[in-house]
Amino acid sequence: MFVEFLWVLLLGSLLGLELIGKVPPTLHTPLMSGANAISGITVLAALTLIIKAGDNTVLLALGAVSLGFALFNVIGGFLVTDRMLAMFSRKPARKENR
Amino acid sequence: MSASLILKYAIELVAVLLLALGIKGLSKVRSARGANQLAAVAMALAVLGLLINYAGDGGIAATAWIWIIAGTLAGGILGAITAQRVPMTSMPETVALFNGCGGMSSLLVALGVALFPEAGGSDLVAVVSIVVSVFVGAITFTGSIVAMAKLQGWLSTPAWMQSRLRHAVNIALAVLSLVAAVKLIASGEGAQGLWLLVIGSGLLGIGVTLPIGGADMPVVISLLNSYSGVAAAAAGFVVGSQLLIVAGAMVGAAGLILTQVMCDGMNRSLVSVLFGGALGATSGGGGGGGEYTNITSCSAEECALTLEAAERVIIVPGYGLAVAQAQHTLREVTRVLESAGIDVAYAIHPVAGRMPGHMNVLLAEADVPYEQLKEMDQINPEFPATDVVLVLGANDVVNPQAKNDSSSPLYGMPVLDVQEARTVFVVKRGMSAGYSGIKNDLFELANTSMVFGDAKKVLGDLLTELKDLGLGKK
Numbered sequence: 301m302f303v304e305f306l307w308v309l310l311l312g313s314l315l316g317l318e319l320i321g322k323v324p325p326t327l328h329t330p331l332m333s334g335a336n337a338i339s340g341i342t343v344l345a346a347l348t349l350i351i352k353a354g355d356n357t358v359l360l361a362l363g364a365v366s367l368g369f370a371l372f373n374v375i376g377g378f379l380v381t382d383r384m385l386a387m388f389s390r391k392p393a394r395k396e397n398r
Numbered sequence: 399m400s401a402s403l404i405l406k407y408a409i410e411l412v413a414v415l416l417l418a419l420g421i422k423g424l425s426k427v428r429s430a431r432g433a434n435q436l437a438a439v440a441m442a443l444a445v446l447g448l449l450i451n452y453a454g455d456g457g458i459a460a461t462a463w464i465w466i467i468a469g470t471l472a473g474g475i476l477g478a479i480t481a482q483r484v485p486m487t488s489m490p491e492t493v494a495l496f497n498g499c500g501g502m503s504s505l506l507v508a509l510g511v512a513l514f515p516e517a518g519g520s521d522l523v524a525v526v527s528i529v530v531s532v533f534v535g536a537i538t539f540t541g542s543i544v545a546m547a548k549l550q551g552w553l554s555t556p557a558w559m560q561s562r563l564r565h566a567v568n569i570a571l572a573v574l575s576l577v578a579a580v581k582l583i584a585s586g587e588g589a590q591g592l593w594l595l596v597i598g599s600g601l602l603g604i605g606v607t608l609p610i611g612g613a614d615m616p617v618v619i620s621l622l623n624s625y626s627g628v629a630a631a632a633a634g635f636v637v638g639s640q641l642l643i644v645a646g647a648m649v650g651a652a653g654l655i656l657t658q659v660m661c662d663g664m665n666r667s668l669v670s671v672l673f674g675g676a677l678g679a680t681s682g683g684g685g686g687g688g689e690y691t692n693i694t695s696c697s698a699e700e701c702a703l704t705l706e707a708a709e710r711v712i713i714v715p716g717y718g719l720a721v722a723q724a725q726h727t728l729r730e731v732t733r734v735l736e737s738a739g740i741d742v743a744y745a746i747h748p749v750a751g752r753m754p755g756h757m758n759v760l761l762a763e764a765d766v767p768y769e770q771l772k773e774m775d776q777i778n779p780e781f782p783a784t785d786v787v788l789v790l791g792a793n794d795v796v797n798p799q800a801k802n803d804s805s806s807p808l809y810g811m812p813v814l815d816v817q818e819a820r821t822v823f824v825v826k827r828g829m830s831a832g833y834s835g836i837k838n839d840l841f842e843l844a845n846t847s848m849v850f851g852d853a854k855k856v857l858g859d860l861l862t863e864l865k866d867l868g869l870g871k872k
Contacts, residue, residue: 302523305635305643312644315418316651323425323659325748328755332620333493334424334434335652338417339626340500341441341645344448345507345633350462351452359514360465366506367469373500376477378438380492385431387762
């Protein structure tokens with residue numbers, strides 16, 4: 301199980317390294333913001349914690365707070381990135397001068 | 399394998415694929431917006447897959463649902479409101495805030511499992527992943543919050559933090575965290591080591607981030623963003639979720655690359671950003687220093703007269719423009735110029751604004767057509783054929799020293815060759831040095847005139863003057 305997870309970790313990291321090579325400076329801010337939203341995927345961990353908590357109120361509360369933080373990250377992150385990117389596409393480029 | 403498990407794996411696989419496509423698409427202008435939405439869909443899918451799996455596998459208790467809904471509503475609503483309300487100029491601190499919360503989430507999950515091992519496990523793997531998750535999560539949280547507070551101007555660096563003492567303090571904190579981690583791993587459980595680790599790594603996050611200067615902050619935020627990916631991956635080990643591990647690792651690695659790209663654009667190494675402190679503090683000598691002698695300053699009126707006579711104008715927006723929130727006034731000025739048949743372009747240095755790419759966002763917000771924004775390599779050959787360059791609150795990125803003076807600390811940094819233009823106006827609040835603390839030779843050149851004042855006010859005056867000259871009326 302653990303070794304399997306390590307493989308997953310390794311392959312995920314390699315994929316991440318390959319995904320973005322050249323990024324135009326224009327997109328640094330949105331990319332950072334978008335990647336940041338994805339890192340809020342800890343919602344999954346928070347949900348698991350709540351579901352496995354049983355009757356343990358402390359654990360339930362801890363999980364819920366964790367879920368709140370993660371979703372704040374996810375929802376806020378995706379929306380704010382979309383707001384930024386919407387500005388680039390609001391005026392469809394009349395013609396690409398390049 | 400139960401049907402719900404197969405469904406879970408299928409959904410997870412699709413989610414990973416979409417996340418990867420999302421990150422990839424975010425690095426291209428044309429696909430960026432769709433890619434962001436794709437990533438959001440992937441995230442929703444991942445959550446759905448997890449819920450379906452647990453619902454099929456023994457069910458989810460009613461109490462659990464209540465807490466899930468409570469957490470979802472609180473975080474979701476706050477996040478949505480924040481995302482809508484926050485002004486575009488505050489983007490760096492907003493990203494920092496979101497990022498810190500992601501780190502906090504991983505930290506809390508690890509804490510929960512550490513305190514109540516029945517929710518996860520207490521074998522060596524579980525404890526090690528708890529330690530990593532707590533350590534990285536805490537650093538991400540406190541580091542991001544400090545970064546946000548510094549960018550907002552709520553916090554300044556105390557003097558002792560600029561001295562070498564901070565290295566000793568940070569090393570002590572790192573050792574403390576390490577001891578706590580070893581203690582925790584050796585004893586299996588034990589709340590003492592856990593809290594020591596939380597406090598040690600939390601303080602370490604503060605200690606490392608606090609001395610870093612404002613202009614380097616974006617790099618730090620990007621790095622912390624990478625950390626929050628690592629924290630998520632560690633949390634994936636804690637709760638045994640492969641999807642979490644893949645996604646966390648992907649963000650961690652991609653964040654690292656982005657951090658490197660940003661460092662390259664600023665001609666800074668990651669090491670000097672993290673440990674060098676503010677650039678100005680270390681580079682008193684070099685080819686920089688010295689008083690300005692030969693400064694020409696002029697009024698907005700003179701500047702307007704020159705602009706009116708120009709055929710081609712290039713705007714160089716910088717940090718000062720972003721801070722003054724003058725992008726809309728600038729757009730009005732350029733509209734007036736364009737209506738008089740003057741050719742206007744914007745030269746965007748890779749690190750212009752408060753964060754790389756931030757200036758593009760701000761100008762897009764002010765309705766500047768995308769095709770008028772020129773990147774550095776594209777516009778540098780055009781300066782010799784330009785009548786007027788208007789530098790708005792930019793300094794180091796137009797310093798010719800970076801090209802001419804090999805003893806300058808700026809030497810080698812890519813800069814905009816504005817001095818090649820016939821006339822250069824520099825709008826600046828005073829003669830204070832730029833972020834690097836280095837004298838700018840541009841200001842003393844014969845074809846440069848300084849227009850002193852806040853970017854927004856000067857642009858407002860320019861607009862009035864240009865209109866008085868009869869421009870912008872049809």
